[in-house]
Amino acid sequence: MREFLLRIEPVIWLLFGQGLLIGTMLLTGWILIVGIAVPLGLVAPEALAFDRVQVLASNVLGRLVLAALVVLPLWKGAHHMRHLSIDFRGAERDVVVAPVVYSIAAIGSLAGILAVVRL
Amino acid sequence: MAGPSHPHAMAPSRPGKTRTAPPQMPASWWSHPRIRTYLLFDATGIVYLLLGLVALRVVWAIGSGPDVWDATMASLKSPVYVAFHVLGLAAVIFVGVRFFRFFPKSQPPRIGPAKPPPQPVILALLYVAWIGLTLLFAAILAGGIF
Secondary structure (H helix, E strand, O other), X not given: OHHHHHHHHHHHHHHHXXXXXXXXXXXXXXXXXXXXXXXXXXXXXXXXXXXXXXXXXXXXXXXXXXXXXXXXXXXXXXHHHHHHHHHOOXXXXXXXXXHHHHHHXXXXXHXXXXXXXXX | OOOOOOOOOOOOOOOOOOOOOOOOOOOOHHHOHHHHHHHHHHHHHXXXXXXXXXXXXXXXXXXXXXXXXXXXXXXXXXXXXXXHHHHHHHHXXXXXXXXXXXXXXXXXXXXOOEOOOOXXXXXXHHHXXXXXXXXXXXXXXXXXXX
């Protein structure tokens, strides 16, 4: 397992790095509007009415942006959680922690891709 | 073409004479501001994973039709979700400020024939992209454009 984790490290790091870079850039506007402004009524809820959202999300660019928004933060999160575990004297349990967090990110990524495909 | 390199290819064939302790965090980590900030940066991973899962729920709801979508939007009004998103915004801004400060320093001196621009220029470009993309994405989501 340790050898396998080392072998997939470049791929994990690519997704982790893009989670930091693109994930952070996309999440800022997303959280501001979808997570805070609309729920608190600062922005009219019609902005996120189903018909408008459906049109915005279902074109090619919309699908790509939403897929990136779901997938990349998952890998940033999984990789950082693994390293948080290692830092707290977790080198031994890493053979369990790493597969668990990466599996969550992988299953979430597949679900995220399916979510934009079925739009 | 050579096969994939062995992950331990760079390790010495036998341990060196100098004794080295395995790297580990000091027990007094909480009294070191730099370690605390480093761990806080790692800990934002928990928030990012949850943000990704919430985004998955929201995007999934679009494909499930108007009723599910309206129910999902209504659930985002719960104080727990709003508080989580405020925490998420703080985490994202913290990660952006810290990571973009490191990003220029991590660039190789050359990328093929090209030389990356000076570090302050890279940093400025990252901020322009971050703020620009945030304004654009927020304006689209809030109904300002399109």
